[in-house]
Ligand SMILES: [Fe+2]
C-alpha cells in the first residue's frame with residue numbers, strides 16, 4: 001500500500017471513530033430533549049459508522065492483530081497517556097489558569113493508569129496461560 005493511501009485510511013479511521021462516538025453523544029442529547037426519532041437516527045447511523053465503516057478501514061490497515069499484540073499496543077497507549085500526555089496537559093492547563101480542566105486531565109490520567117494496570121494483568125495472565133500450554 002502506498003504511503004498516501006495509508007495516511008488517508010488512517011485519517012478516515014479517525015473520522016469514522018469520532019463520528020460514531022459523537023453520534024452516541026448526540027443521540028443521548030436528542031433523547032433528553034424528547035426527540036426519540038432523532039436519537040434513534042443518530043444511534044443507527046453511529047452503529048453503522050462503527051460496525052461497518054470503522055471495521056472495514058481497520059481491516060485494511062491490519063489494526064487488530066493477535067490478542068497478545070493488541071494487549072501490548074493498548075498497554076503502551078494507556079501508559080503514554082497516564083505517564084506523559086495527561087500530566088503534560090494538566091501542567092500546561094494549570095500554567096495558563098485553566099485549573100478545573102487541569103484537574104480533569106489528572107482524573108483522566110488516573111483512569112488511564114487503572115486501564116494500564118488491568119491490561120498489564122491480562123497480559124500477565126495470557127503469558128501464564130501460554131506458559132502452561134507450553135509445559136503441557
Ligand atoms: Fe462513515
Ligand SMILES: [Fe+2]
Pocket residue numbers: 078111112115
Ligand atoms: Fe484508557
